[in-house]
Amino acid sequence: MSRTAIRSEVVEWASGIYEDLEFTAVRQWLEGHPGRKACGYLPVYAPREVIHAAGMLPVGIHGSGNIEIIRGDAFYQSYICHLPRSIVEFAQSGRLDMLSAVLFPSTCDVIRNLSGMWQILFPDMYVRYLDLPQVADPALGAEFWRRELEVVRRELGRVAGVEVTDARLRESIALYNEVRAIIRQLYALRSEKPWQVPTEELYLLMRAGELVGPEAFLEKAREYLTAAQSDDQRVRDRTRVIITGSFCEQPPLGLIKTIERAGCYIVDDDFLAGNRFLTGDVALEGDPTTALAEALVRGAVKTSVLYEPDPAGKRNLMKNRVAAARADGVIFAAASFCDPALLDRPMLRDGAEKAGIPCIAFKFAENSGQFQQFREQAGTFSDSIKLWGDA
C-alpha cells in the first residue's frame, strides 16, 4: 500500500470514530473484552494511566456539535458554554450507558457542577470529581495529588473488580509514555513541516485516540507518522500560527479546516490538551502513584486550568510558545463562555502584543456552523502578516 493510501486509511478510520455519535468503538471494545469496563473522563486532564491499570477503557467525553440538543439545554443557562449541553444530551439519550465510571477534573465550575448532576442522574455509576492541585508549593501539591490518585486507583479497582497493583500501574504508565512520545513526534513533525501533517488530520487522529484505548491508538499513530514523514506534500506559502484557548470545548472540525484553508499553517495548538498535559515521561522507578503526581505537579503544560505561580508566567507564555514553534502569530480561539480561557486571554494577549506578536481573537461553539467570519478573520490575518509583517 502506498504511503498516501496508508495515511488516507488512518484518517478515514479516525474520521469514522469522530463522526460516530453512538460511541460504537467503545461498545465494540467492551464486546471484545468480556468482563472489562469503560471509564469516561471529561476535559481537560484525567489520569488515564490509572483507568487503564484498572483494566478499563479510558473514554474521553468531549461533547459534539453534531448532536441535536433537546434535553441538554434544560440543564444550563444561556450564558454557559455548549460542551455540558451536548454531554448531558449524550448521557440522557443513553449513548453513554456503557460507562461504569466517569471522572470530572476540576477544569471549571461548569464541569464541577456537571459531576453533581451526574451523581443525581446516574446514582449507580461511579462519579468522581478530581481536584487537581492548584498550589504554588510543588511538594505540597504532589502529596495532595498523590493522595487523590490513590483514592481513584482504589475506587476504580473496586468498580472494575481488579486490584490495581504497582506493577499494573507501572505498565500503564509505560504505555502512556509511548503515547505521549508519539504525540510529541507528531506535533514536532507538524511544527517542522506543517504541509506534511495538516491539522485537520492530526486532530482527527487525536480525537480517535480518546475513544479507542492506547494500544489501538499507538498502532494507528505509528502508521500515520511513518506515512506522513515521507509522503511529500506540496509546500504552500502560508502563515505559521498558534491556536490557543481551545483546550476544553473543542472547535468544530470545519473551523480548523477553515483556518488552514484561509492561508494559515497551524504549527501549535491546545486542542485536546489532556493527551499531552504531562510534558515528559512519567518515571517508571519507585512508587508509580507518586511518579504520576510528581509528573503533573512538576511537568504539566502551562494552561489556564492550572494555577500559575509566576506573576509573569502568563504574560510570557505566548512569547515562549511562539518562539518554540517559530510561529508568525497567535489566534486566540476560545469557546463562548469558557471562563478559564476567556479570563486568561487579556493577560496572554497583552503579553504577546507587548512582544510584538500579531494576534487575533474570536469565539466559537462546538456547534458553530457558519465559518465565513472565521475565514475572513484568518484570511486577512494571514495576509497582513505575509504582506506587512515579518513572515
Added chain:
Amino acid sequence: MQNTVTAGIDVGSGAVKVVVMEFTDGTPKVLSQISSRIRKRDIADVVNEVMAQATAASGVAAIDYVATTGEGEDIPFATGHFYGMTTHARGALFLEPTATAVLDAGALHARAVAMDPRGKVLNYKMTSQCASGSGQFLENIARYLGVSQAEIGPLSLQADRPEKCSGICAVLAETDVINMVSRGVSTSNILRGIHESMSGRFARLLRSLEHGPVIFMSGGLAGDVGLVKALEDEFAALKAPTGPPPRIAPHPDSIFAGALGAAIWGEFRHRKLGAAAPAWKAA
C-alpha cells in the same frame, strides 16, 4: 535583469479569472488575462481550462508563484492564497493608481474596501447574506425581462421615469419587478430602478468607511454602465458636507482586479521568500 513570472487566479462565484504577469526588475507587465463563466461546471475543470489558456497565451514555460484569491483556496498547484479584499485593493491600484477605495460588486455579494496608497487594506464592509445587491440577482431579473447582460447598462441609461423597487430583499424585489411588468413599466425604467436600489446599498456600504476621492469598481458588475451612472448619481444627490462627490472609476479590465492583485502580491512574496522551484511548468 531580474525576471519573475506570476499567475493570479481569482475564483469568483460566477466566473474564473486568470492573469499571467511578468515583472522585470519589479516592473509589472500583463502577459495574458482570460476569464470564463463557471455555468454549473466543476470549478476545478474551469480553473484548469482557463489556466491552460492563459499560460498558452502568455507563452511562458514556467511560473514562479501561482497566487489564488476568492474561492480558490483548494487549487492544488497554487503557491499561496490571498484574501479577496487584499487582492482587489492591490489590483485596483494597478489599474487606477489614484484609487482610494474599491467597490467589488460580484455575482453573490459586494464589498467596499478602503486602502492606503500601498494597497494596504484600512477598512472594509460587506453586504449581508441577502442577494438583492448582487450580480446574480440582476442577471435573474434580466432573464425575466428577456434582456441580455450586455444590454442591461445601455437600457438603464435610457430610463426617463425609474420605478423604485425593494433594496432589502431579492424576493420582494422580484415581486416588485413582476408587478412593474404587469403595469406596463418600460424595461429601461425597471432596470434603472433596480440599479438605483443597488447603488443605494453600495453607497451606504462605502459611506460607512472613509472611501476617499476615487472609488474603483471591480467585479463583474463594474462593466455595467447603468449601475456606474446610478452610483454616480447617488453620490451626487447625497451632497456630501465635505467636498465634491467621489469619482467612480470603472475600468475595462475591472473584472481582473482580483487576479491582478493576486499576481502582484505573488511577485512580492516570491521576492520576499527568495528563489524557489517554479510553482508551475509547461507540460
